[in-house]
Amino acid sequence: MKKGKNxxxxxxxxxxxxxxxxxxxxxxxxxxxxYQMALDQFEKTxxxxxxxxxxxxxxxxxxxxxxxxxxxxxxxxxxxxxxxxHIAIIGxxxxxxxxxxxxxxxxxxxxxxxxxNNFDARSQGYGxxxxxxxxxxxxxxxxxxxxxxxxxxxxxxxTDGKVIGEWGIRKWMQSDVKTSSKRTNMHISRxxxxxxxxxxxxxxxxxxxxxxxxxxxxxxxxxxxLNFLVDGKIQPFKADLVVGADGIRSSVRRLLIGxxxxxxxxxxxxxxxxxxxxxxxxxxxxxxxxxxxxFQTANGNERIYIMPYTSDSVMWQLSFPMxxxxxxxxxxxxxxxxxxxxxxxTQWHDPIPQILSTTLEAQISGYPVYDRELLKLELLExxxxxxxIGDAAxxxxxxxGQGANQALLDALTLARGISRGCRAASxxxxxxxxxxxxxxxxxxxxxRSASKVKDSAEAAQFLHSEIVLHEGDEPRGRCLxxxxx
Ligand SMILES: Cc1cc2nc3c(=O)[nH]c(=O)nc-3n(C[C@H](O)[C@H](O)[C@H](O)COP(=O)(O)OP(=O)(O)OC[C@H]3O[C@@H](n4cnc5c(N)ncnc54)[C@H](O)[C@@H]3O)c2cc1C
Numbered sequence: 001m002k003k004g005k006n007x008x009x010x011x012x013x014x015x016x017x018x019x020x021x022x023x024x025x026x027x028x029x030x031x032x033x034x035y036q037m038a039l040d041q042f043e044k045t046x047x048x049x050x051x052x053x054x055x056x057x058x059x060x061x062x063x064x065x066x067x068x069x070x071x072x073x074x075x076x077x078x079x080x081x082x083x084x085x086h087i088a089i090i091g092x093x094x095x096x097x098x099x100x101x102x103x104x105x106x107x108x109x110x111x112x113x114x115x116x117n118n119f120d121a122r123s124q125g126y127g128x129x130x131x132x133x134x135x136x137x138x139x140x141x142x143x144x145x146x147x148x149x150x151x152x153x154x155x156x157x158x159t160d161g162k163v164i165g166e167w168g169i170r171k172w173m174q175s176d177v178k179t180s181s182k183r184t185n186m187h188i189s190r191x192x193x194x195x196x197x198x199x200x201x202x203x204x205x206x207x208x209x210x211x212x213x214x215x216x217x218x219x220x221x222x223x224x225x226l227n228f229l230v231d232g233k234i235q236p237f238k239a240d241l242v243v244g245a246d247g248i249r250s251s252v253r254r255l256l257i258g259x260x261x262x263x264x265x266x267x268x269x270x271x272x273x274x275x276x277x278x279x280x281x282x283x284x285x286x287x288x289x290x291x292x293x294x295f296q297t298a299n300g301n302e303r304i305y306i307m308p309y310t311s312d313s314v315m316w317q318l319s320f321p322m323x324x325x326x327x328x329x330x331x332x333x334x335x336x337x338x339x340x341x342x343x344x345x346t347q348w349h350d351p352i353p354q355i356l357s358t359t360l361e362a363q364i365s366g367y368p369v370y371d372r373e374l375l376k377l378e379l380l381e382x383x384x385x386x387x388x389i390g391d392a393a394x395x396x397x398x399x400x401g402q403g404a405n406q407a408l409l410d411a412l413t414l415a416r417g418i419s420r421g422c423r424a425a426s427x428x429x430x431x432x433x434x435x436x437x438x439x440x441x442x443x444x445x446x447x448r449s450a451s452k453v454k455d456s457a458e459a460a461q462f463l464h465s466e467i468v469l470h471e472g473d474e475p476r477g478r479c480l481x482x483x484x485x
Pocket of ligand 1: 091092094095113114126127128129130211245247248249250251252271273317389391398401404405406407
């Protein structure tokens with residue numbers, strides 16, 4: 001398959017793998033024999049033993065679509081309103097837009113509602129590092145991201161500039177060390193990724209901007225009634241399935257399971273962010289500013305992480321412990337106070353003081369860091385035709401760079417599940433969309449994201465402790481994992 005630019009034509013799912021990107025090779029002879037023996041044994045017990053579970057066949061990448069699950073087509077598939085449920089997607093952030101795209105490719109009807117009045121309504125300027133999701137975005141028809149930057153080197157320093165850790169393809173090539181670890185990372189601004197996904201939908205008009213979900217009520221067998229605040233008036237809508245992709249302070253989650261059961265959990269620190277153009281740092285000669293290096297510096301309390309944001313700018317993220325009320329107050333004081341605090345705390349090695357002092361206040365923001373306790377499947381089970389994805393389901397601290405990666409994987413997995421579980425002969429209306437799709441989807445999502453939530457919360461602690469100063473050519477915190485093995 002020729003992988004063209006995202007905007008070249010439309011996509012439809014690959015019929016060979018049914019849009020999954022993977023195909024089962026079936027069971028090996030050995031596995032089949034073992035299963036048959038266990039089954040024969042079980043039958044001899046006349047149903048009194050435990051029935052063996054048929055093993056799943058090994059999955060391999062589909063050759064027909066190179067593993068993306070998509071093929072080029074002259075037009076998008078016809079929307080199949082007769083067979084598929086109509087989906088109300090609440091929230092047009094990373095997860096919501098990705099879900100809309102994956103539904104479009106499968107002919108699943110959807111409406112995408114976003115509270116903001118337009119794409120640029122709020123400052124959402126920060127960069128994302130795509131890890132597992134750099135493959136998943138191909139499953140969303142995004143084969144090239146013009147504004148992405150690839151980093152090939154990651155360096156850790158103490159505050160006087162001493163290198164205490166270094167990894168990435170450039171390091172390994174120099175030292176000839178063989179490693180199976182990931183060698184490059186893709187960085188992209190959140191808005192550029194969102195924009196590339198919106199492009200798939202044909203542009204910004206595909207979103208119902210200025211629609212804030214206020215409440216919903218499910219009617220047994222008759223879908224869900226939703227109310228939105230639009231231009232100060234309440235407007236009703238109806239859907240067969242509601243997906244809350246409305247972020248860490250999700251209204252869908254609050255309406256579904258309440259705020260008291262898994263309230264926001266303060267992780268004890270604040271993050272201050274800024275974006276600085278390299279042109280403002282002319283005259284500063286630093287190999288750390290080569291647009292392909294990520295670096296961090298820490299002292300056991302404050303920690304700064306600096307990565308390429310675009311090919312001609314960097315994003316910095318300073319974090320440190322602070323009581324919640326002080327962090328809220330500092331965040332509320334705005335960019336000038338945040339910048340002063342950040343500069344005061346980072347009179348460290350070059351080019352850190354220069355980057356921070358040069359960053360314009362308009363490019364600075366800061367937030368206390370929160371997550372929530374892990375969601376239990378039982379809490380979602382009572383949700384009927386309503387589910388959650390992304391930060392609404394499993395918010396996490398930004399320190400492992402996993403939130404958007406998980407939101408993208410959730411979106412693709414859910415769309416694939418709907419496509420399979422609600423296909424023409426599935427009788428999903430009789431069984432219910434929960435039984436046909438949601439329970440399996442939620443169980444995979446919660447299992448996959450649980451360790452990311454946990455690791456991200458742990459990182460909020462150890463990145464601001466002596467552990468970060470451990471010497472070693474590996475990501476911070478890995479030494480803790482080794483100790484626990
Ligand atoms: C500083 C920082 C750095 C990060 N770095 C990374 C990284 O490197 N890698 C990574 O994978 N992740 C990273 N993340 C996390 C990532 O940004 C989030 O996890 C991701 O954006 C979550 O996507 P989402 O779609 O679930 O929610 P969001 O992107 O937050 O979108 C939610 C949307 O829902 C809308 N909404 C809310 N309420 C309503 C309502 N009632 N009605 C209608 N619409 C509503 C909001 O306006 C918003 O547009 C970072 C986060 C931060 C803050």
